Amino acid sequence: MLCQGRRQRFRFIRRYRQEFPVSIMCNVLNVSRSGYYAWQSRKPSKRSNENNRLLKEINKVYCSNRKVYGSPRVHAVLKNQGYQCGVNRVAKLMRENDIQAQQHRRIKRKAAYKSTSKVANLLDRQFTVSKPNKVWAADITCIWTGLGWLNLAIVMDLYSRRIVGWSMQSRMTEDMTIGALDMALLNRRPGNSLMHHSDQGSQYQSQALQEKLKRCKIVPSMSRKGECYDNAVVESFFKTLKSELGVGQRRFNTREEAKAMIFEYIEVFYNKQRIHSTLGYLSPHEYEAKNINGSGVY
Template identity: 35%
Template sequence: MKEHQDSLNIKKACKILNVSRAGYYKFLNHKQSKRDIENQVLSEEIKRIFEEHKGRYGSLRIAKVLTQKGLNVNRKRISRLMRLMGLCPKGSRYRYKKYNQANTPEHPNLLNQVFKSNTKNQIWVGDITYVPTKKRTLYLAVFIDVFSRKVVGWAMDTKMKGQLVINAFNQAYGKEQPKPGLIVHTDQGTQYTSGNFQSLLKARKSIHSESRKGNPYDNALMESFYRTIIMTTSENWWFVLSL
């Protein structure tokens, strides 16, 4: 449309493609953000590493290669960029995954990128990242209070399973004792959409809010926090969690 806008009926084209004209003109005037430029450079490096290792490296192994080069990048971000480029490592079952939408209830994005609260323990945001060590990779689950920006609960394990986020939430709930109606915002990872975690939230009278698929800005507060963790040396990263 952009290349042929002089010869097209923009109103009719937008209607056919089911996009708003305001959105289309906003796209025309869009300037690349710092994040967009970073993703573009990072995507090229990811593709180079992927091809160098003949398509055998997934997001975790690529993240380790980048870390060795001094580039600390969240594995989820690498995975998202790989999906956008259509890079699927050999032996991966990702392309064959099918989700039973009928049995997986959808939860609305209650925050809509507005990370504000009137008091503590009204809204918590949570996410998982990995912490590379000399011996092995550890997985870290954290919940942060939106009002105070305080880490209310966290858990670490060698496996990224549902129990990891349950342990982190139980720690937070035990310390803070929030009132019913607490909003817990996370991404759509299986650890958070699992029946066990959903049952836990229901038992605690908490409300689940979910980011949209492939949109890191919907949980930007957690992304910013994990960037701080990654930039912190291995000797004192735990201190950040205790602040």
């Protein structure tokens, strides 16, 4: 049967009573018309009133976070705000009211190729890092606009998943990777035990970038060729950014429009507001503020 419980059947009838006759739906769902009308005229229960109040708070959290949070993140925010409710209750209310996070497209895994890089994969998928400025992960992605491609290079501190450096240009050159690294160095001022992990793109294998890493006493590490999972955290960030900015459903008119939206997403939403399950449902900024004292990070 479409609806299992008696109340669920009544809710179903109330939801679709404008589209189908009540008498027909009552017959199909095996409930009486008098029972339905008695339920409809009954005063809301204490539980129902509590659910209505909770639903309003769920909507506030959902809308204030760009409508990208699912029930686990919504529940985590409500819990931090002092609301006593279970994650299953939040999930049920969101499901019944068609509140859901944007879905991400799955990325097909590419076949592995023989490596041509002389730089070893020192990170070896060890994405959990105990200290800030110990491992930075970098990569480049492309976003289509009405005036052509916009390329985004980022540097992420794996400790807190914070984007510590980024650069955007119309052409995919080594200057992008160096620019993102320069911003990260300026923002974080790391020590001498830092690893820089990337893929084997020509921008990262360039002599200029490798010499800069050497001068700054940063140890290079590179993914195996064709193994996107060797840099999975950054790949996940790019997937999240494109999904939550609506890339694919919309097109930026100009590169400047895309730059402004990406800047606001990284600096205002992702780094300071968006909570991460990996970080105990804290934002990168909150996680660092909670766990770091006098370590040279801002």
